[in-house]
Amino acid sequence: MGSFVCLHSARNLCDLCGVYKHVVEAVVDGHLPSLFQGARNATERDQVLNEVVVGSIGIITANTEESMNLFMKGSRIRVSLLVDPEEQSDFRVWINGYEKIGFLKETRFGPSTDSDRSFSRAQQWLRQCLENHDCGESRGSFQPCRLLNLHGNRVRLIETTEASDFQGPYVCLSHRWGDANTSRLISTTDNIHNHMKGIEWSNIPKTFQDAIVICRRLGVDYLWIDTLCILQEFPGMSDEKKRVASTDFAAENSVMARISQSSYFTIYGSVSTSMASSIFSPKLYGSHQIKNLANAEEWWAGILRQYTMRRLAKEEDKLPALSGLAQLYHQLTRDTYLAGLWKASFPHCLCWYNTAQAGTYTMKLGIGRRSRTPRVHSWSWASLDIVNDAQCRFWWPRESLSTNPIIYEDGATSRPVCTVQEAICQLKTDDLFGEVVGGSIDLGVLPVSAKIGTKSQGDESFSTVGDVAWTLDYVEDGTDVHICLADCSLDDDDLQMGDEVYCAPIMEAISESGSDRGRLVLKCVLGGSEFRRRGFCVLRKKNPSWDRANSPLPMVRPLGHIYPDLTTPEYAEKVQSYALLYNPSAERRIRII
Template sequence: MDISLCGDCRDFLQSNHHDGYYGDESWRRFKDSQDCERLISRVIQTADMGCSVCETVVCKFRSLKSDLLAVAQRNGESATFRLQIEEYYNTNLQWQEDIDRPFLRVSISQEEIKFRLWRVSKSHEADCGVNDDDRSTGSESSFLRAEEWLRKCMHNHDNCNTVGALGDWAPSRLLDIGPARNPFPTTIKLRQTDSWQRSVHYTTLSHCWGSVQPFRLLRSNLRERMDGISVDALPKTFQDAIYATRRFGIQYLWIDSLCIIQDSKEDWNAESSLMAQVYSGCVLNLAAASSNDCTGGLFQSRPPSYLGSRFISVESIPDGFKSYYQIWDQSVWPAGFEFAKLNTRAWVMQERLLSPRTLGFAKAQLFWECRCNRSSEEFPFGYPSELFERRQRDFPQPGIQDKLKTHSLSHHADSRFEHDHTRRLSLVWHNLVMHYSRKEMAYEQDKLPAISGLASLFAQQLGTAYLAGLWRSTLLSDLLWRANPGDSAMNRPLEYRAPSWSWASVNCPVKYLPGWIVSPEVTVIEAEAQPGVERSQFGRVSDGCIRLSGKLIHNMTVAPYHGHSYALQARGSEGHPIAAECTPDQPLRPADTQPEIFCLPVGSYIDISRAYGGDTLAPAAQFSWKTT
């Protein structure tokens, strides 16, 4: 085990000072930047000499393209350097199992990084991390690790093994790369599967199209693609996906741009409606997380000094007991995979959630997700759940269809509704919509199609009509979304995409209140959405209408409140003041600040306290009301 520490780090880690600083008091703030520079030079020197802590700090800043000395020089006389332990209760790297793990906080003035300290056995290092001579994510050792993940998952994870559950179904088209016993192919063929009477094992590819037009299937080249495709003519990401599929002993591969006729609306509509089956039926989804387009490839080179885990031993004072710790950069999963360009794409969100297993090819290491486990080359036996930020723990793992059956998809499914199947699923849907609304898409009209696979699975469980992103049985709660643009532009698409009461009608993130309507104030008279494509109830819509019966609050005045929010005020029927806050789902025009604004209370809901939720209405050509 690599346990090398410089004298300063050893003294610091053995100290009993809560939130202690690296070195003596004079290192907390410097008289001038040269003092800070001298200290940083010393840290760089001890890192080169093998100190695990100093090496971790230096490598991390380098990975962020930040030079330690340059950071200090930019801050001039205000430069500071801190290496700080923060933890609860205990002060010398000891803790109880039921409290948060301590972490090292390293900061140079305003630039900061944090590392978790994870207590491990002395032999743990041999099974973790990336070897210094392992310079590619496509190396032999990386594939051996991935093959082990796949093998264990297929043999030991009952919840993950639904391959074949779709009976004899197969995607309409698959790329045939040849039997596993054959040499690596120079030519592959597109196969039509309509005459197949069997299910097959296949992989799928999640990739960014980017600004580079990928190799595509068109009506004009369908026959040519079926006769054969030269592997050398394919972009690098596709070539790497073929290689990976062959390494896993699988004969077939599904790639959207080569298995859907891209210039045929009829074929695109038909195939996009099958996304739930395509991805949930694959053996493995290959995620090109390190590439912004199809030319980037799956496999990336990584420097010998790649920041994997470092290990240290600390001898406590005064008993001399020696403990071993893994220093873990808690930003590795979000920065390396969760927030990779690929995972900002709307289509990819459902691809990732529908697939029983996803292997992420990131810039510096491989990441694994299945219904039972999250792992990486740094944590090959699974990430401890407490190392995840709350937002990552709450976001559901892949294999959503299986979790829907067990009603355990997300922590956001409030325990108060544990035995209410519909309410739990509705809260989970709201959570998915909030995540999804932050994703990017190249074509505005894909807003509903890109989540249609997930919607089809929810429909099986809810057993109710789907209304352009909302559900008939939970319509009142579903209506209470609000625009949450933040720094994003708040607008609607130029071309009609969804009725204005649907979250799919806006081009910005949305937010749902974390509660549930318990006292409805309105009655649903009618609710429908017309599919834009025949037999595609979860895709695009051409029209939508809802009719509600309730009490309108007339003559609301509106004034800017804070950010994108506005304050609404009116007088109730008995003269009592009524005040509310709203976030318009499109920019207000000057005319909208006049009293011709209405408020429709939908109902009171359960949250931390009892409150009212409702919709703010402005007259429009398609909006009408009558007073009773």
Template sequence: MPLCQRCEKKTDTSGHSFAFSHLKQTDCEFCRLVYEGIIAILSPTIPHDSASATFPSFSLDPRKNFDVHILAYGIIVSFWCSWGTICPWSILPTHRAITTLESSEEGSFNTALEWIQDCVAHHNCSDNVSPTLPTRVVNTGLDGSPIRLVDGNSVRHRYMCLSHCWGQERPLMTTTKNISSHLEEIPWSTIPATFKDAILFGRKLDIRYIWIDSLCIIQDSSTDWEIESSKMADIYRNSHITIAATAAKDSRGGLDTCHTRESSVKLRGRTASDKPYDICCQYAMAPMTSAGKDTPGRPIQHPISSIMTLEDYGGAIPVFPLLTRGWVFQERLLSPRFLQCGRDELLWDCRESMHCECGQRPPDLPYNQVSIGMSDSDLLAHKWRKIVEFYCSLNLTYDTDKLPALSGLARQMSEMKSEAAYLAGIWSDSLDLDLLWVPYGPDCSEGKEYLGPSWSWSSSGRRIIYPSVWRSQEHDPSVKVLEVYFEFINAFCTAGTADPNGRVTDGRLVMSVPLFPLIVGSASDNDESYVMRYKNTPFFQRDGSQVHMDKRPSNWRQLFDDFRRRVFLDNIAKRGQLKNKIFSCRLARLEILEDSTYYLVFDARDTIQIEFSLLLEQIDEDKNVFRRIGLLADGRVVEGHKGDAQSWMNEPSCFEKDNERTQITII
């Protein structure tokens, strides 16, 4: 069908502005269709009838969507034609309708099946066609047999996994009291909606067995839990696929919570030449006030982009409750194929591709299967620190799960770092950067149970950031280690369970280091700033209005705008309770290239050099035993991509002249 002259120009990506009133007044059928779609979506949010309202032209973006950009309101509206219908306008792309997993019609299940079949046929995501089953699996009743728990030992067969939120309402569980009956049959009436949907989905895929954590681990047996949790890496890695109830807050939500309504606006009718059309439109980008609401044509929300933390994406967290859970992080990364049931659509991750039903998924999800594998040792260490940063922003019901919930990924990483020892969350071959974690956010009350040695991030109840990965490109670390001041001697951790990468009961780090005594106090009687002083050189915690980092700062430079030397305490509440001698243990000096970050806040030539030292409290003076209580940072901005050594020559570190090393043990 022919287009008017303005519509012909709308495929030109250079852009043309025009008055909104033109869409309504023109004789062009396509212009009027676009007008109807915009009115249906924006009214009454945007004053679309304003005489001064002008809009840029339509443009085809790289995803082949037909978008209307409304820059005045920060809005993009996408238009497309439904799959299988006649589209009178060739400039519109075609997308498949999002239906339900249970639908036998062309829709979501067939889309998922195509993704799976394409992966199996063309990718190298899994070479284990017939793996050994986990200790226990659930029989899906594929052949009409009862749904029940099955002993999987020594049996080789294909199986799938379910990733789900437990929520406030505990799911159906296997315990020492009911395991015998579960081995006979699990009555359908007792199975929650999410489990039912996953079992039915497994049947449609012709998969006989499914692994569900609450059913396949004896929940009131600490011994069984320890043994089975240590096998998590193999359980998820060997599965055919993991299906994730991403939108369900507990086991009652089911897999089809994402398909209870369609988010797009439908424009159906017939053209003047009697040709039928079925056009869809919805927000591709929406104002923050409407992005999370069930408004007409609201945008399909996708999981978090890699340049965001959970706190950055806080408004969308309720849309993806599963992705806020710490345990799920490794489930997604370890599975060869991960199919998410989101609120609006299905999303696909495998080790070679990512897809979504709407075709607009951001290509840079954090730590996806496409990017998890690499061989270079420095990049592996960098990748691990980024994993830890993101993982520490997620939620765990029990703090003691901090190391167990990451143990599967630690095991996978150890296979690629065969020469390095895993030490309660950090690695022996990259201590110069792994030890430099900085806590932020509100204090957490210290529990009675041991979480990890003080030098490991696992001991902290707060979120953490690493200066060596902050805002850096995922595969291009923007940090150079200019100097290392310590010598690593040895370290060990005592495993608390059968899992060598799980909980620990003890940990010691022995190093030869430059050690400097500090004086503790406030800047003045009327100042709330907290000061660690070496001789006449003070290190300030924060200014009086901000005694600690309560949120993730946008860049490192802002931390040194008012005070060049900083104190970062691991536990703010204890700052007035330090009764032992306090020392600084000089570690390393780094150069951070600010122009390599996602957020180009500074002049392109700016770099920042920071010297980091551990802040230690002496526990045993005779044996030189210490525990970490924080981090000291001495930072300065320098000019030029390669840094400026003169800045350190003109104003050296206050520790520069005293470099005699002492052997110490940090617990």
């Protein structure tokens, strides 16, 4: 399953995605009126496209048909792509689908991506991009510290500051490193001088060979590959060599965004799970992705959803690998970066949790594992290594319902119910967006005592399925546990059933039906002076006088409907029986590490 945005981004990389894109646009523009009459204006068109879900269901009959499922406006349409296989070296695809669609689009497919026609098409795309787009304006004169020189028949590593004959442009390769058992070609303090003399073709992995061939066919003499152009650590290296490699990595990682943005283009390995280069490189993903301050927070939340699903070769690279994207965000917002979170997004960005899948009333918990060598404070999502198929999400109303399983009631308005007094991070290197070795956040909160157990207190609307670790079976103020999401298993977080924890309120969502409070579940450490995060929960207090059947508010929010802000003073009396009695002067200052 995917979105129209994914199809649009991939349209030039995948001919089939381009065909699917045309089909979706045809339907949205009203060519199948039995399903949809067509958007009335550009705003509605964008809204409908954002809601579309596309799913390819594979080849139906070998070489003759492929189908797509299109979900929109509560309906499903199946569109067939009929293939004419008569010309084996150059076949064509026609969009057939429904006869009433009134839309016919022909697309040519070359026999393979290494054909002369494929490279000719790539050259054409590059020319069109350079002549018509502004994505090349970011290249400038920046050059990475090292590059692979592909000129002639040799492949050798060069240092650009010392190469008198160096003349760009260069290309980046985004690739997957593989697991710890994968054989890798890397540059180290021991072999870098040999790599500068030349690298034997037989020693170069197939993915790297393919990238070199692409560069040469497109007339580019220089290639940047992270494993070869940045010094890597290796087993048994001395402390001094490790220091040299670590310093080199920190320096290059701090300019990762510039490396990719300044490249001629990026080669994106089809099996790569690295998304950083594809987002950095304007020619691959689009330079417009984060130019609007209004959607910056959603952009970052979307990045983290995708990023936390990836499996890193080294988990300690979790923040360094994200450094380049953080640089992009900072360039736009000028916000302060705090170990994967942004100061301007406090306090609601503290309401993160991990979940693997969501349904109407169930969700699969995303169990994490604390690093055995703590590298990040517990209040950041980066403190956990997720061990199942989970994503990091945030509990705040600006995330759309399709991406936020813990949904506010219709008409709910949110407010912070804590005070962020101080947040600090201790950096490991000079990279402001790289590794951290410590940090803390001081909050003014109104915590309540609770105990962990196996059955939630009250009427829990949401239930978790799968690897459930624990929940809250007692909360001191008597509120119902709407949902409790443990960060880790009991053993991993040094917890036992019956242990006392504290629920610190961060955000509250008030609706006509009740109050939902997003709270951090904290464990007291160091004699009571400091706390560590152990989970996230939503506690609910219902409006005792509310009756859905007689509610003046509609069951479903109509397009353009504006609900009243129940957090304002004029509604204080109406909500006082169930809203949190938030008094900043009564807050207790706590420190979370």
